Amino acid sequence: MVESMPLAKALNAGLRAAMAADDHVLLMGEDIGRLGGVFRVTEGLQAEFGEQRVLDTPLAESGIVGTAIGLAMAGFRPIVEIQFDGFVFPAFDQITTQLAKLTNRHEGALQMPVVIRIPYGGHIGAVEHHQESPEAYFTHTAGLRVVSPSTANDAYWMIQDAVRSPDPVIFLEPKAKYWMKGDVDSAERPLPLHASRLVRRGTDVTLVGHGAMVTTLLQAAALAESEGTSCEVIDLRSLSPIDYGPILDSVRRTGRMVYAQEAPGFTSVGSEVAATVMERAFFALEAPVLRVSGFDVPFPPAKLEGTYLPDADRILEAVDRALAY
8 A cells, every 4th residue: 555644654654563563562752652752753652552652751861771771671672762863862871882782792692672763964943952963973883773764665664674673773764854745655665674775867976875865865966967967866774784785886887976964074974985985896986986964063053054954056066076077
């Protein structure tokens, strides 16, 4: 069955399906029960599954994640919601020094099936700590899987796949796209959780990104086409591990690549992808891999986010530089 719905509703439907399929799945977070979350992603789930499986927690992110770790040890599959990206840092110690390491510490005998949902990124005109892009902290941490859907269909399926994972998953939700509608096919899973996706075919330049930036890449590709340049677009989907196959195949065809992201560029996902592509497809490249990113400064006040965040024009400028080589 195919139905058009916003990304937030697709996540809601995916969470409902995961909870219906396994009684050990439960939700935890601030205001996720009666309120349904600040973005209404969990709306109606407490009424359907009860307060024992959809838990409103105190405002204490370290305690929430620590409790989820204990529940996972007891055989549950907790899904934790961090209300906003910048609020994850009080739980950072629990995530990076405990959750990410417990399976290795027990030599594989103990699984940690915990999903941590984090609304992330800009474009919503919010105040400080509400528009961060902290993905590099987690991709750098061995023992964590990190994914980010860019479409409603991916959101629906990827959240279910994340819940079934035996390992902890950082599930980054591009909050700017919560209200973007898309077709959701509830009968057919599109791709495995950690597969990259070819979104648009092209011949001249490969554009790669993740999360909300995929929409911007498609906008840039459409503008480039009107000027006679054909851009191929790839959605990373999984930030750790990264599926390089489609990226390398594309770069070997086009000879050029631009990576775009909202996060600062220094030691970022884009840095890693650029370095790996230049290591593994060096002789196919006609130009250096270029990166377009947020600037290496704290996220600015909302009135300046349009200057800080990459847009189609900044991506096209990088495309022009790549073609100039």
